[in-house]
Amino acid sequence: MRNQILWLVERALLLVISGIVIFPITWMFLTAFKQPRDAYSLSLDFTPTIQNFITVFSEPWNLGDMVFNSVVVAVVTVAISVPCASLAAYSFSRFRVRGRKFLFFLILSTQFIPAVVIVLPFFLMFRSLGLLDTRIALIIVNLAIVTPFVIWMIKGFIDAIPVDSEEAAMIDGASRLRVIKDIVLPMAAPGILTSAIFCFILTWNEFLFALILSRSDAVTLPVGLVSFRTERGDLWELMSAAGVMITVPIFVMALFIQKHFTRGMTAGAVK
Amino acid sequence: MRERLLPHFLLVPAFLIVLATTIYPLAYSLVTSFREWDLTKQRRPGDFVGLGNYLEAATESAFLNSLWVTTVFVVSSVVLTLVFAFSMALLLRRTGRLHTFTRIILILPFAMSPALIGVSYRFMFNPEFGVLAKGLGQLFPVLEGIPWLADPDLAMGILVATDVWHWTPYMTFMCLGGLASIPKETEEAARVDGASNLRIIFEIVLPQMKGVLLVTAVLKTIFALKMFDQVVTLTGGGPGISTETLAFFIFNVGFKWFDMGYASALAWILTLIMMAISAWYVRMLLSERKVVAA
Numbered sequence: 001m002r003n004q005i006l007w008l009v010e011r012a013l014l015l016v017i018s019g020i021v022i023f024p025i026t027w028m029f030l031t032a033f034k035q036p037r038d039a040y041s042l043s044l045d046f047t048p049t050i051q052n053f054i055t056v057f058s059e060p061w062n063l064g065d066m067v068f069n070s071v072v073v074a075v076v077t078v079a080i081s082v083p084c085a086s087l088a089a090y091s092f093s094r095f096r097v098r099g100r101k102f103l104f105f106l107i108l109s110t111q112f113i114p115a116v117v118i119v120l121p122f123f124l125m126f127r128s129l130g131l132l133d134t135r136i137a138l139i140i141v142n143l144a145i146v147t148p149f150v151i152w153m154i155k156g157f158i159d160a161i162p163v164d165s166e167e168a169a170m171i172d173g174a175s176r177l178r179v180i181k182d183i184v185l186p187m188a189a190p191g192i193l194t195s196a197i198f199c200f201i202l203t204w205n206e207f208l209f210a211l212i213l214s215r216s217d218a219v220t221l222p223v224g225l226v227s228f229r230t231e232r233g234d235l236w237e238l239m240s241a242a243g244v245m246i247t248v249p250i251f252v253m254a255l256f257i258q259k260h261f262t263r264g265m266t267a268g269a270v271k
Numbered sequence: 272m273r274e275r276l277l278p279h280f281l282l283v284p285a286f287l288i289v290l291a292t293t294i295y296p297l298a299y300s301l302v303t304s305f306r307e308w309d310l311t312k313q314r315r316p317g318d319f320v321g322l323g324n325y326l327e328a329a330t331e332s333a334f335l336n337s338l339w340v341t342t343v344f345v346v347s348s349v350v351l352t353l354v355f356a357f358s359m360a361l362l363l364r365r366t367g368r369l370h371t372f373t374r375i376i377l378i379l380p381f382a383m384s385p386a387l388i389g390v391s392y393r394f395m396f397n398p399e400f401g402v403l404a405k406g407l408g409q410l411f412p413v414l415e416g417i418p419w420l421a422d423p424d425l426a427m428g429i430l431v432a433t434d435v436w437h438w439t440p441y442m443t444f445m446c447l448g449g450l451a452s453i454p455k456e457t458e459e460a461a462r463v464d465g466a467s468n469l470r471i472i473f474e475i476v477l478p479q480m481k482g483v484l485l486v487t488a489v490l491k492t493i494f495a496l497k498m499f500d501q502v503v504t505l506t507g508g509g510p511g512i513s514t515e516t517l518a519f520f521i522f523n524v525g526f527k528w529f530d531m532g533y534a535s536a537l538a539w540i541l542t543l544i545m546m547a548i549s550a551w552y553v554r555m556l557l558s559e560r561k562v563v564a565a
């Protein structure tokens with residue numbers, strides 16, 4: 001009897017937790033498909049429309065440009081940081097270089113620096129270089145946040161790969177670079193992919209840098225949200241449609257790497 | 272020879288990125304923090320004023336307010352997130368279909384843009400047509416017609432709620448990782464001896480989880496100190512200055528008033544606070560490790 005009650009309580013709690021997580025997301029998705037007048041009512045009885053999506057993608061909102069900026073910034077940031085970080089992670093994982101611990105600590109400790117400290121000097125530098133409101137500027141500052149994080153994550157994955165096969169190949173006369181290319185990379189691929197997706201998510205959601213360094217040309221999706229606050233008040237149905245556009249690609253990716261995801265985000269931390 | 276230098280070469284690209292995008296800007300802002308540089312008045316950096324900018328902070332009430340706001344926010348957010356994350360991890364470590372489903376669902380808040388979380392809570396707590404403001408009013412008549420975000424304490428509460436909602440899942444996964452790594456034997460032995468679930472959790476599981484919980488606490492504290500996005504999209508620092516955290520205050524000084532010298536000094540104060548807290552935690556963690564090892 002007591003066990004049955006516990007069983008029920010446990011299930012009930014799990015349902016409540018899932019509900020708390022899903023509710024705000026669901027409400028946003030519903031609102032995105034509501035007509036403006038329905039958006040301001042709590043009724044679930046409405047005729048769904050895709051008008052909001054058509055509106056946000058046309059003048060004056062031009063969400064398409066923001067999607068483009070977000071994609072370019074995130075993809076290029078990943079394309080630069082992940083290869084560089086993978087090499088560094090391999091070195092940190094396999095070699096006993098002098099000053100290695102210090103260097104690794106230095107790189108990790110940059111994660112403890114508030115972004116606002118970094119963005120002030122970047123704002124001044126980009127201002128004098130004429131790089132304000134460009135995608136290049138956003139890519140550069142995003143590298144600052146993402147690179148140390150990715151090094152740390154990929155190192156965790158490489159640490160978990162046994163060194164035996166590498167050593168065997170070296171004894172057979174393969175060079176270290178060959179070993180990296182033919183043995184380590186294929187084995188670390190899932191970890192590197194997971195890290196790349198993490199990196200993409202961080203950059204995609206990044207708000208502070210984009211808010212400060214972009215004005216019109218380089219505005220990314222999260223900053224674009226703020227533009228739906230107008231003199232006429234907050235346009236919730238349009239904000240929700242934009243929110244769906246921000247969320248869907250990220251959710252798809254997160255669920256795609258779901259198994260590795262939890263391991264990746266906790267691997268380094270727990271050790 | 273080539274083989275011997277390889278370990279260093281592999282580090283070069285990443286190190287150059289970190290050097291150019293973090294170390295250099297840090298040095299730049301440190302130097303700026305000792306200068307007078309008001310962008311509305313001067314294009315080029317002005318005179319060195321020593322600790323002038325730092326002293327200005329010490330006497331400014333808006334800065335002291337932001338320190339207080341940040342403290343309230345960080346403490347409530349860290350404590351709530353940790354308590355929820357640990358409890359949820361205890362619930363989720365068993366297997367079952369509903370458990371698996373919940374674990375998958377939990378990935379979503381972490382993947383969601385914090386700016387968007389702020390926007391969606393602002394919508395849900397809108398007193399006229401927000402689903403939570405209205406829904407809570409219907410369920411508990413006392414709460415009917417409360418102007419949620421216009422009340423300083425409630426606005427802070429909702430700000431904390433967005434952050435807890437965002438981070439609890441991540442921290443739950445960290446706790447789950449920790450729970451998976453502690454040996455099951457002692458727990459089972461205690462169960463055989465007839466110890467209650469609560470006693471097992473408090474006297475056997477919790478002491479072994481100390482290290483993991485400490486790491487979780489450090490990370491959460493750092494994230495909470497950095498939190499910025501939701502302040503902009505949820506409260507805008509208001510009502511008044513009641514939710515103006517230090518990060519948001521620095522943003523205002525730098526990019527509304529364009530006082531670069533003062534903003535840099537404030538940013539460095541925040542950095543020092545974060546470094547001090549991390550160092551303190553790391554020391555606790557190290558002494559913890561020694562105890563466990565012994």
